[in-house]
Amino acid sequence: MVCYLAAGFTAAMDQKMALARPIVFGNWKMHGLRAEAKALAGGLAERVGRPSATLGVFPPATVLAEVAAQLAGTGILVGGQDCHDKPKGAFTGSISAPMLKDAGAVAVIVGHSERRHGLGETDALVRAKVQAALEAGLLAILCIGETEAEWLEGRTLEVLERQLDQSWPQGASAARVVVAYEPVWAIGTGRTPTLDDIGRSHAAIRARLERLASDGDKVAILYGGSVKADNAGAIMAVAGVDGVLVGGASLDPDGFFAIYRAGGGA
Numbered sequence: 279m280v281c282y283l284a285a286g287f288t289a290a291m292d293q294k295m296a297l298a299r300p301i302v303f304g305n306w307k308m309h310g311l312r313a314e315a316k317a318l319a320g321g322l323a324e325r326v327g328r329p330s331a332t333l334g335v336f337p338p339a340t341v342l343a344e345v346a347a348q349l350a351g352t353g354i355l356v357g358g359q360d361c362h363d364k365p366k367g368a369f370t371g372s373i374s375a376p377m378l379k380d381a382g383a384v385a386v387i388v389g390h391s392e393r394r395h396g397l398g399e400t401d402a403l404v405r406a407k408v409q410a411a412l413e414a415g416l417l418a419i420l421c422i423g424e425t426e427a428e429w430l431e432g433r434t435l436e437v438l439e440r441q442l443d444q445s446w447p448q449g450a451s452a453a454r455v456v457v458a459y460e461p462v463w464a465i466g467t468g469r470t471p472t473l474d475d476i477g478r479s480h481a482a483i484r485a486r487l488e489r490l491a492s493d494g495d496k497v498a499i500l501y502g503g504s505v506k507a508d509n510a511g512a513i514m515a516v517a518g519v520d521g522v523l524v525g526g527a528s529l530d531p532d533g534f535f536a537i538y539r540a541g542g543g544a
């Protein structure tokens with residue numbers, strides 16, 4: 279299965295092109311002073327050489343331009359962690375999708391649970407942010423996932439379907455949006471769903487995407503939540519898992535590189 283990226287992905291890539299599997303993205307969250315970011319990006323580039331799969335990092339906005347410049351030409355993608363839903367305006371403290379693009383980003387994470395639950399972002403706002411990312415020519419990484427209470431109540435699939443219905447923009451395509459399934463209770467906890475449960479959730483997401491988009495069968499679906507070097511291979515081997523979105527373990531170049539290798543990246 280391939281996912282197509284439309285024009286605008288990078289200045290050099292103005293053709294539709296496939297996102298090679300596995301897709302391994304590292305969300306640095308609120309980690310990375312300039313020197314740390316430089317060491318992390320450099321360490322990763324040194325280990326990877328030229329990536330055979332899709333490898334990307336999502337540093338904090340303050341270091342994004344420097345990391346993007348440092349990784350230019352390596353084949354490692356750089357993205358932002360969030361964007362405003364408007365391209366510019368009187369929104370103190372916010373960063374727009376065109377600003378991220380201007381700083382060297384080719385992608386942006388939207389709807390991460392730390393923003394949905396930590397900062398009260400709604401499905402409607404997340405949808406507007408996906409749209410803003412697409413308008414700026416960025417690849418949107420749309421995050422969805424159930425809370426622990428929803429999981430315990432057996433409502434996981436219903437929640438994922440609702441989040442997709444309400445945050446997938448009408449007319450969006452596999453070319454421009456990647457979905458990341460991140461159970462809230464698995465993020466930063468060391469706990470993960472069983473492989474069967476991951477497979478079941480990814481299958482439900484796929485079925486919903488096929489209803490929402492004409493090329494829904496091609497949308498890449500990542501798993502995120504306590505992915506480490508020792509479970510990454512098994513998770514990426516689950517049918518329907520196209521890659522992983524890694525938090526904590528992406529802050530160590532050895533660990534992140536081991537995850538990438540575990541998925542078959544070279």
Ligand SMILES: O=C(CO)COP(=O)(O)O
Nearest residue numbers: 305465466503504525526
């Ligand atoms: O939130 C995540 C990635 O976006 C996952 O975080 P952890 O890998 O630290 O659990």
